[in-house]
Amino acid sequence: MRKGKNKAEKDLDSLKTDYEKLHLSIRTIGLDKKSEQWRQEIKEEKIKADQREKKFQDTRVR
Structure with a gap:
């Protein structure tokens, strides 16, 4: 059970990182106007x- 939770936590961390990168890109190029x-x-x-x-x-x- 712990192994499955660990994978889920890694996936969540990866999604958070991807979201932060996307959000930064959007702000950088001005799409958030x-x-x-x-x-x-x-x-x-x-x-x-x-x-x-x-x-x-x-x-x-x-």
Whole structure:
């Protein structure tokens, strides 16, 4: 019986470790942002893209 419990404890420890690694990865790459944060970031990137496009068009006109 002890051997089976030992395996279960090892499996649980392994799952905990995997969960912690996954959670850290999610935070590291920013997937844990709230939808409002994503919307704001997308809005800012669109503004930057529009500014670059305008600058490109202005350069072509010259």
